[in-house]
Amino acid sequence: MKKCAHFAQECQDQEIRQLIDQTGQMHLRHYNMLLQQLMTNNRQGMQQVPQSAGQTASQQPSDFQKTGYPPLM
Numbered sequence: 001m002k003k004c005a006h007f008a009q010e011c012q013d014q015e016i017r018q019l020i021d022q023t024g025q026m027h028l029r030h031y032n033m034l035l036q037q038l039m040t041n042n043r044q045g046m047q048q049v050p051q052s053a054g055q056t057a058s059q060q061p062s063d064f065q066k067t068g069y070p071p072l073m
Contacts, residue, residue, distance in 0.1 A: 001024045001025075001027050001028045001031070003024075004020050004021065004023050004024025004027065005021075005024055007020055008020040008021045008024065
């Protein structure tokens with residue numbers, strides 16, 4: 001969209017300028033449609049993620065899992 005707006009301003013031929021503007025508007029519409037789809041799908045996906053009150057001790061990662069190194073003894 002930004003490139004189309006820039007090149008449309010640079011163009012001397014009114015007909016070509018109009019075509020470039022239309023192309024930029026088409027890209028903007030497509031971008032907004034994709035963004036809307038992603039936002040909708042993300043909200044739906046996040047609603048399906050189980051929510052837990054907290055991890056129990058057996059679910060918490062060990063020091064080795066957190067750091068990749070065994071605990072010092």
